[in-house]
Amino acid sequence: MFTAPAAPWRAVALLLLSLATARAATPVPPETVAAQLREAALAGHSVAYSWVSELSTRFGPRPAGSLNEERAAEWAAARLKALGFDNVHIERFPLTAWVRGGESAAIVGPVPQPLVIATLGESPPTPPDGLEGDVVIFPTLTALEAAPAGALLGKIAMVNLRMVRTQDGAGYSAAVEGRTEGPRVAAQRGAIAFMLRSVGTDGHRLAHTGTVRYADGRVPIPAFALSAPDADQLERLSALGQIPRVHLFSGASYRADAHSQNVIADVRGTRKPEEFVLLGAHLDSWDQGTGALDDGAGTAIIVGAAKLIRDLPHRPPRTVRVVLFGAEEVAQPVKPGGAFGGHAYADTHRTELEHHVLAGESDLGTDRVYAVELPPTQLHGDFAARLQRLLAPLGILPPSRSPEDAGTDVGPTIAGGVPAVTLDQDATHYFDLHHTPDDTLDKVDRAQLEQNVAAWAVLTWLAADSDVNFRADGAVPPPAD
Amino acid sequence: MFTAPAAPWRAVALLLLSLATARAATPVPPETVAAQLREAALAGHSVAYSWVSELSTRFGPRPAGSLNEERAAEWAAARLKALGFDNVHIERFPLTAWVRGGESAAIVGPVPQPLVIATLGESPPTPPDGLEGDVVIFPTLTALEAAPAGALLGKIAMVNLRMVRTQDGAGYSAAVEGRTEGPRVAAQRGAIAFMLRSVGTDGHRLAHTGTVRYADGRVPIPAFALSAPDADQLERLSALGQIPRVHLFSGASYRADAHSQNVIADVRGTRKPEEFVLLGAHLDSWDQGTGALDDGAGTAIIVGAAKLIRDLPHRPPRTVRVVLFGAEEVAQPVKPGGAFGGHAYADTHRTELEHHVLAGESDLGTDRVYAVELPPTQLHGDFAARLQRLLAPLGILPPSRSPEDAGTDVGPTIAGGVPAVTLDQDATHYFDLHHTPDDTLDKVDRAQLEQNVAAWAVLTWLAADSDVNFRADGAVPPPAD
Numbered sequence: 001m002f003t004a005p006a007a008p009w010r011a012v013a014l015l016l017l018s019l020a021t022a023r024a025a026t027p028v029p030p031e032t033v034a035a036q037l038r039e040a041a042l043a044g045h046s047v048a049y050s051w052v053s054e055l056s057t058r059f060g061p062r063p064a065g066s067l068n069e070e071r072a073a074e075w076a077a078a079r080l081k082a083l084g085f086d087n088v089h090i091e092r093f094p095l096t097a098w099v100r101g102g103e104s105a106a107i108v109g110p111v112p113q114p115l116v117i118a119t120l121g122e123s124p125p126t127p128p129d130g131l132e133g134d135v136v137i138f139p140t141l142t143a144l145e146a147a148p149a150g151a152l153l154g155k156i157a158m159v160n161l162r163m164v165r166t167q168d169g170a171g172y173s174a175a176v177e178g179r180t181e182g183p184r185v186a187a188q189r190g191a192i193a194f195m196l197r198s199v200g201t202d203g204h205r206l207a208h209t210g211t212v213r214y215a216d217g218r219v220p221i222p223a224f225a226l227s228a229p230d231a232d233q234l235e236r237l238s239a240l241g242q243i244p245r246v247h248l249f250s251g252a253s254y255r256a257d258a259h260s261q262n263v264i265a266d267v268r269g270t271r272k273p274e275e276f277v278l279l280g281a282h283l284d285s286w287d288q289g290t291g292a293l294d295d296g297a298g299t300a301i302i303v304g305a306a307k308l309i310r311d312l313p314h315r316p317p318r319t320v321r322v323v324l325f326g327a328e329e330v331a332q333p334v335k336p337g338g339a340f341g342g343h344a345y346a347d348t349h350r351t352e353l354e355h356h357v358l359a360g361e362s363d364l365g366t367d368r369v370y371a372v373e374l375p376p377t378q379l380h381g382d383f384a385a386r387l388q389r390l391l392a393p394l395g396i397l398p399p400s401r402s403p404e405d406a407g408t409d410v411g412p413t414i415a416g417g418v419p420a421v422t423l424d425q426d427a428t429h430y431f432d433l434h435h436t437p438d439d440t441l442d443k444v445d446r447a448q449l450e451q452n453v454a455a456w457a458v459l460t461w462l463a464a465d466s467d468v469n470f471r472a473d474g475a476v477p478p479p480a481d
Numbered sequence: 482m483f484t485a486p487a488a489p490w491r492a493v494a495l496l497l498l499s500l501a502t503a504r505a506a507t508p509v510p511p512e513t514v515a516a517q518l519r520e521a522a523l524a525g526h527s528v529a530y531s532w533v534s535e536l537s538t539r540f541g542p543r544p545a546g547s548l549n550e551e552r553a554a555e556w557a558a559a560r561l562k563a564l565g566f567d568n569v570h571i572e573r574f575p576l577t578a579w580v581r582g583g584e585s586a587a588i589v590g591p592v593p594q595p596l597v598i599a600t601l602g603e604s605p606p607t608p609p610d611g612l613e614g615d616v617v618i619f620p621t622l623t624a625l626e627a628a629p630a631g632a633l634l635g636k637i638a639m640v641n642l643r644m645v646r647t648q649d650g651a652g653y654s655a656a657v658e659g660r661t662e663g664p665r666v667a668a669q670r671g672a673i674a675f676m677l678r679s680v681g682t683d684g685h686r687l688a689h690t691g692t693v694r695y696a697d698g699r700v701p702i703p704a705f706a707l708s709a710p711d712a713d714q715l716e717r718l719s720a721l722g723q724i725p726r727v728h729l730f731s732g733a734s735y736r737a738d739a740h741s742q743n744v745i746a747d748v749r750g751t752r753k754p755e756e757f758v759l760l761g762a763h764l765d766s767w768d769q770g771t772g773a774l775d776d777g778a779g780t781a782i783i784v785g786a787a788k789l790i791r792d793l794p795h796r797p798p799r800t801v802r803v804v805l806f807g808a809e810e811v812a813q814p815v816k817p818g819g820a821f822g823g824h825a826y827a828d829t830h831r832t833e834l835e836h837h838v839l840a841g842e843s844d845l846g847t848d849r850v851y852a853v854e855l856p857p858t859q860l861h862g863d864f865a866a867r868l869q870r871l872l873a874p875l876g877i878l879p880p881s882r883s884p885e886d887a888g889t890d891v892g893p894t895i896a897g898g899v900p901a902v903t904l905d906q907d908a909t910h911y912f913d914l915h916h917t918p919d920d921t922l923d924k925v926d927r928a929q930l931e932q933n934v935a936a937w938a939v940l941t942w943l944a945a946d947s948d949v950n951f952r953a954d955g956a957v958p959p960p961a962d
Contacts (some may be wrong), residue, residue: 015897056715068592111549113541113771117919205770205918229921233771235921238539290594290688290714290726351847437686440710441717 002428011424017217028314030465032244034390034458041454047083048304048453049446054440055283055299056292063287064327064340065097065258070281073146073261076299076324076461083307085265085322090168093344097258100287101251105195107237108132109245115234116227118196118288118436119250121330122214123183123223126193133192137238139179143355144185153190157182157247158197160231167200169364169427171425172434175199180213181227187220189323193248194223197231202432207228208446209286209435211330217428222250236377260326261282262341264304266309269464271317277464278354278418279306279456280409282328282341289439297444297452298362299324305456309464316464318357325409328363358463358470360421361407364455365433366449367426371397372459375419375470382467390458394451396423419470421463494824494888503759509795511766511946515871515939518789523934528564529785529934530927534778536764537773537922543807545821546578546739553764554742557780557805564788576808578739579603579766579861579886582732584818585675586705589613596715597708597918598676599688599769603695604664604704607674611730612703614673616722618719618779622659622743625666634671637727638663639678641712647680649658650845650908653915655851657869660692668701674729675704678712685915690767690916692811721775740823741765741807748782748791752798757833758945759899760787760937761842761890763809763822764838772918774911778925778933779843780805786937790945797945799838806890809844827893834897836951839951841902841936842888846914848907852878853940856900856951864949871939877904885920898949902944904936 040046054071062069073090081088098121103258133156140161142392147157159178164171176199186194198208207225234341235245244382247433263283268276270294281298285291309315325341332340359376372391378384379399388398406420414420431438463470521527536553543550546869554571560567565950579602586596598841615638619625621642628638645652659677667675679689688706707715718725744764748758762779766772782806787803790796806822827834839856853872859865869879886892895901944951 010928043896053717054721057714060714060721107541111540111552113549114768195617203923205687205921206685229919229923232923233538233921236534239540240535289594333542363799438710439687440714442710442713443682448687468677 006023006282013281021023023081030462031386031390032462033312037457037461038390038394038454040308041304041450041457044450046304046404046453047307047448048300048449049444051078051303052292052296052300052444053441056290056296057231057466060290061287062283062285064284064330065095065255065260068377069260069284073263073324073326073361075386076263076283078167080263080265080303084310085217086268087264087266090261090263091344091348092259095258095260097205099253099255101253102127103248103251104249106247107244108247110242111469112155115230115246116205116207117230118209120223120225121209121211123212123219123250123252124221125252126222126248126250130191130247131249132245135195135234135244135246136269137235141182141185144182147189149188150190152186155191156193156195157186157189157191158195158234160235162197163199163431164203164342165431167397167426167428168344168424170211170363170429172199172431173202176210179210181213182340183219183221183269184215184224187352191221193221195226198225198227200228200431200434201437203228204438208434209288211332213332222248224248224250246454254479260341262326262345263324265322267306267315267320268317269317270315273319274320274355275316276321276356277460278323278356278359278459279408280323280325280359281363283411284327284331286435286439286451288435290363290441291439292431292441293365293439295328295363295365295478297323297449299448300364301452301456304453305460308457309461316461318464320460328409330474342409342412349465353413353418356418358421359410359413360405360423361410362423362452363407363409364425364427365430366445366452367428367430367450369394369423370426372399373398373401373403373422373424375421376402378468383462383466387459391455392461394455396455420470421469423452423459425452464475490884491798495664503573507530508775511586511943512698512867514758515771516943518942519935520876520936520939521789521873522785525931526789526935527783527785527931528788529930532784533773533777533781534922537771537777540895541771542768543764543766543772545765545811545848546576546736550807551743552763554744554805554807557744557764561744561746561803562785565791567749568745568747570744570877572825572829573740573742577838578736579811580734580736583733584731586727587618587731588725589728591723594714596711596727597686597688598705598711599690600733600803601660601704601706602690602692604693604700604731604733605702606733607703607729607731608809611728613726613728616676616715616725616727617912622666625663628670628673630669631671635665636668636671636672637674637676637729638666638667639676639715641678641716642680644680644682644911644912646912648907648909649667649905652682653908653912657691658889659692663698664693664704665696672702672771674702676707676887679708681709681912681915681917682750684709685919687917687919690769690812694813703729705731707728731849741822743826744805746803748787748796750798750800751796754800755836756799756922757802757805757837758799758941759837759840759891759894760843760941761806761840761888763795763806763890766808767810767916769916769918772920773922774914774920775916776844778930782843782933782937785934786930786941789938790924790942793919797942799945801941801945809890812889823893827958831897834894834899837887837894837899840887840894840899841890841904842891843904843933844888844890844909845906845908847926848875848909848932849929849932850875850877850913850936851907852881852905854882854903854905856953858953859949859951864947868940868943871943872936875936879937900953902940904940908935957962
């Protein structure tokens with residue numbers, strides 16, 4: 001079956017039909033409602049685009065623990081109340097914020113040349129006058145690991161791995177370890193600083209930032225991402241027989257008394273309001289762009305989908321909960337001085353987790369959804385079949401696997417036993433922009449954004465309207481206290 | 482007629498055939514030689530790619546009057562000697578150099594956000610602590626001109642014109658006046674600083690720099706280009722009813738005792754060495770990128786073409802002169818404290834100009850040549866027909882007009898009475914990169930670079946091998962002294 005995206009008039013007609021049907025008190029089949037939600041989203045009737053436009057314009061970058069992040073959360077809560085969501089509130093949590101300072105890099109010899117870099121998140125500052133060293137280039141993290149202890153004394157270690165462009169983001173997973181682990185490995189071998197070719201797929205003079213993993217409670221040395229052309233330049237200089245000597249400066253700092261916050265908003269269920277279908281996305285962003293894609297788009301997609309459900313004549317039995325998480329970008333297993341939004345939510349709502357029937361998040365920009373992953377118990381059967389009938393017109397493949405990693409924000413919730421769902425987005429182009437200054441509103445593809453809203457609206461409605469138990473043990477959740 | 486680009490082995494075979502023919506002392510028809518040059522270029526046998534790679538890698542940015550520009554000139558002269566050019570020398574001239582200092586811009590209210598800007602060339606610094614003002618946005622320079630005197634007192638004036646993407650660069654010509662004239666017009670109306678949407682066609686967070694025209698011997702106020710997404714952001718904030726307040730800082734300075742230089746290299750003609758076919762390109766670049774496209778590519782194209790001619794068994798009767806100009810980017814009709822390379826060449830070689838039979842330059846990156854423009858006397862006739870037969874396999878349209886503007890470098894030479902030729906390059910994508918940090922080697926399209934070399938080699942050979950008089954008056958140049 002293939003249904004072409006509806007023209008706006010058709011979606012409006014369908015919505016009016018839906019309202020008329022509701023007035024006549026004749027129950028509308030769930031699949032019909034889901035199709036109406038899908039068509040309304042495709043016709044541009046969700047709030048998604050205006051949400052991401054206003055969020056990214058008013059507040060720009062929203063780094064974890066910043067004033068901009070907090071103001072964006074206050075704006076989001078006010079907007080969600082105005083949109084008619086229930087139980088809208090902000091849950092604050094403490095955080096040690098990392099703050100990018102001034103930063104610069106340059107080849108100082110043999111001929112001076114500026115370099116485009118971005119300090120990696122959580123990494124310590126250089127001395128006030130910067131630091132200087134010869135660059136030693138390794139093709140991979142593995143090659144860096146093979147260098148003996150002390151081999152890099154006084155040097156700047158550089159990993160030059162080229163990330164592979166893939167639909168499913170596998171290229172990112174393979175490359176990102178260089179960023180998270182590189183500084184520790186380089187420091188162990190005596191390096192005074194670490195640089196890596198940006199974990200990204202573009203060729204612009206824009207560096208991709210991102211966090212570094214703590215080791216023994218800290219990032220041991222200043223760490224930087226180079227734009228791809230700058231990494232190429234250093235590689236070519238070396239190939240010409242020159243050893244590039246580089247000066248690096250970072251004025252990064254930490255703020256121990258900072259805080260971040262999660263924003264909660266519900267579409268309260270009619271018959272089983274204590275059962276939650278949780279949709280997550282994060283409100284913080286990296287500080288170089290305006291976080292339109294990462295993750296303004298994700299917040300827009302789930303708010304857009306939930307708002308379409310909120311406005312139905314009959315709301316579903318289960319509660320749809322939207323969580324706009326804080327401080328996702330600095331999330332890591334062990335971080336001193338603070339948690340992050342995903343942990344804070346799971347901790348605060350620990351006792352309710354057994355009533356969370358399903359959780360998923362949107363955090364891969366606006367590119368189209370091409371596949372769905374369901375919990376093992378529901379990979380086959382009626383729910384999967386019904387879902388597939390409704391998602392097929394969006395070009396989404398039938399469910400064929402279960403989520404291994406449903407995302408950073410919902411990770412702790414899922415670790416708490418909540419079944420996970422993922423809508424897989426095409427990642428082919430996402431890592432051209434990810435964590436760069438180029439993450440801005442003009443990169444949002446409105447038609448694809450609406451395809452995402454349509455997919456989430458369908459999935460969320462079907463899950464919230466059903467009695468399906470997604471848990472691996474097949475146990476029906478006990479009644480809430 | 483269409484000849485597919487030759488495989489390398491075929492070009493080599495042709496060159497060997499040419500050598501064998503030469504040894505047999507049988508004259509090779511000029512069109513056959515031109516076709517051999519073309520095929521050798523297409524097969525990658527020119528030095529063009531290695532030239533632009535090494536130039537842009539070793540010296541990076543080469544701003545007018547800088548150490549990098551001077552070292553690049555010394556390298557170029559040494560390399561041209563090694564390649565077997567004649568009369569290789571450097572001609573130095575004085576210059577007041579403009580030096581970009583630190584620079585920054587940010588929205589300071591209502592919510593702080595960083596902005597990506599580039600200080601415009603030649604513009605004065607801000608006070609040491611920067612300056613701050615409300616932004617007044619004008620859609621065009623004309624709209625700014627319509628503001629009454631004093632209307633912008635204490636304000637920052639911004640022109641937000643969107644450049645149109647065109648094949649022939651007409652979009653740039655239409656938009657660039659906003660950059661060159663905007664600061665003067667804004668200052669006359671009381672503005673404390675000037676910003677404009679970058680004159681460019683991309684959507685990246687990279688600002689396009691470029692010069693500002695002097696008025697009464699100076700640029701009156703600090704002037705900046707914004708990246709397109711930043712201009713959009715300011716426009717959207719205004720549309721939300723907010724007046725963006727912006728802080729600007731530039732530590733730009735001037736160095737009055739600087740110098741630049743032109744590099745000259747000849748392929749000395751056999752029978753009429755005093756007659757010159759001049760090929761120009763500029764060795765300086767803007768300071769944000771490495772000038773691989775602007776104009777490393779141009780220098781590579783003309784050196785590549787001239788070197789293929791240099792290596793022929795029989796050199797042409799007329800001299801082929803390569804001029805690598807200095808300080809092109811800061812060229813303007815009236816600039817205090819210095820000249821630029823184009824003027825310096827025309828002044829130094831004033832008495833030889835009457836023996837320059839033709840002049841042209843390459844300065845639009847590496848995109849393919851699609852048309853040729855010839856002096857009016859030669860638009861029709863044998864030379865044009867022969868040229869067209871040889872250029873048609875490169876996809877180049879027949880000559881249909883004469884150059885109005887053959888380029889900045891050769892401008893003063895042409896103003897001195899020398900006939901102009903242009904090979905028109907496709908400018909559709911050039912202004913995505915022009916004057917940005919993104920002007921780096923990875924943007925050089927090697928196949929298109931070689932198409933350019935092929936076209937210049939054919940044109941140059943035909944002009945240097947002929948007795949054609951390109952002058953408007955039809956006068957044959959008198960014998961040299």
